[in-house]
Amino acid sequence: MIQTLISLFIIFFQLSFLAFGGGNTIVPEMQRQVVEVEHWISAQEFTALFALAQAAPGPNLMIVPMLGWRIAGFAGLAVTSIANFLPSSIITVLAMRAWNKYKDHRWRPVIQAGLLPMTVGVIASTAFILVGASDKTPSATAPETLDYSWGLVAITAIAAAIAIRSRIHPLWILLAGALIGASGIGQ
Amino acid sequence: MDVEEAPAPGQDRPAPTVFELFSAFLQLGLVAFGGALPLVRQLAVEDRKWLSPEEFTDTLGLCQVLPGGNVINFSVAVGARFRGMRGALAALAGFVAVPTVVVILLAGIYDRYQHNVHVGHFFAGLAAAAAGLMVSVAWRIAVPLRRRPVSIAVALTFFVAIALLRLPLLPTMAVLIPGSILAIGRFGA
Numbered sequence: 012m013i014q015t016l017i018s019l020f021i022i023f024f025q026l027s028f029l030a031f032g033g034g035n036t037i038v039p040e041m042q043r044q045v046v047e048v049e050h051w052i053s054a055q056e057f058t059a060l061f062a063l064a065q066a067a068p069g070p071n072l073m074i075v076p077m078l079g080w081r082i083a084g085f086a087g088l089a090v091t092s093i094a095n096f097l098p099s100s101i102i103t104v105l106a107m108r109a110w111n112k113y114k115d116h117r118w119r120p121v122i123q124a125g126l127l128p129m130t131v132g133v134i135a136s137t138a139f140i141l142v143g144a145s146d147k148t149p150s151a152t153a154p155e156t157l158d159y160s161w162g163l164v165a166i167t168a169i170a171a172a173i174a175i176r177s178r179i180h181p182l183w184i185l186l187a188g189a190l191i192g193a194s195g196i197g198q
Numbered sequence: 199m200d201v202e203e204a205p206a207p208g209q210d211r212p213a214p215t216v217f218e219l220f221s222a223f224l225q226l227g228l229v230a231f232g233g234a235l236p237l238v239r240q241l242a243v244e245d246r247k248w249l250s251p252e253e254f255t256d257t258l259g260l261c262q263v264l265p266g267g268n269v270i271n272f273s274v275a276v277g278a279r280f281r282g283m284r285g286a287l288a289a290l291a292g293f294v295a296v297p298t299v300v301v302i303l304l305a306g307i308y309d310r311y312q313h314n315v316h317v318g319h320f321f322a323g324l325a326a327a328a329a330g331l332m333v334s335v336a337w338r339i340a341v342p343l344r345r346r347p348v349s350i351a352v353a354l355t356f357f358v359a360i361a362l363l364r365l366p367l368l369p370t371m372a373v374l375i376p377g378s379i380l381a382i383g384r385f386g387a
């Protein structure tokens with residue numbers, strides 16, 4: 012248990028420093044560590060928990076306390092939250108103080124422009140990994156392997172298209188996807 | 199809470215107390231579904247008049263460059279601006295308190311019902327829609343890069359490294375971020 016908590020602390024402490032461009036950039040690495048390296052939960056469960064965290068109110072990093080809770084109960088929740096939220100918060104406070112000092116530095120826009128494609132690449136990776144994990148169900152012929160299920164692929168595609176083209180609140184899209192999914196069509 | 203009659207610019211606005219910061223962000227955590235940013239702006243600029251629109255944009259820009267969740271960083275930055283480290287912690291704790299309870303309840307529901315076929319289908323549909331939303335976010339932030347060849351090349355390199363090769367994020371960033379900044383500083387975006 013202590014070993015698990017130490018591992019959780021190290022993983023989420025590191026991730027805190029890497030979340031450039033918002034919380035979703037660290038989702039692929041979080042998934043890699045929690046699912047592929049530590050085998051605490053399956054890829055399917057990770058994706059389901061991520062979706063539930065998205066449906067919850069508040070910041071989009073709520074997957075962090077949720078994973079801590081799922082893996083190691085209340086202690087896990089406290090460890091992942093503190094390890095993940097505190098370092099970036101301290102950096103923010105310090106940066107706030109330095110910000111005005113370098114407000115007009117000529118490298119600032121260059122650094123911002125240099126970070127942007129990184130954010131795009133990592134967010135696209137997050138989308139790619141989530142699609143791969145969430146649109147597959149156990150194969151009918153070989154239940155231990157996973158195949159894409161057309162019903163879920165359709166939900167993803169329609170949700171993406173609607174979210175790109177309209178300003179509809181994301182919560183309605185999540186609810187509609189869940190209800191269409193509940194019908195079991197195409198799964 | 200104090201409501202100012204006129205939104206006087208500059209130092210005339212009263213600074214919120216530590217408790218006001220906590221309670222304002224606690225309320226925000228209660229209602230901020232699916233992307234808290236518009237509601238954060240409503241709170242800080244329109245309702246409480248803690249920040250002018252320019253200060254809001256400036257602070258948010260800083261929060262986006264720094265590691266961490268943008269909105270989490272923003273709550274910390276606003277707290278720190280008025281009440282230092284204590285204000286930062288109060289705003290952060292208030293903001294995540296309610297959502298933390300909610301995700302514990304949701305995790306419990308998932309744990310209990312995931313093997314029920316109908317609930318399983320429900321969660322599968324939810325996850326598929328969440329994946330679609332993430333595709334839309336990726337699309338939205340990728341569109342501004344369409345006329346920037348160097349930026350596109352950097353974004354694709356990151357995608358191959360993280361999504362396809364599943365390389366660890368830390369060494370990938372350590373190599374590619376300085377490379378990206380130097381390339382864009384030298385050749386333009």
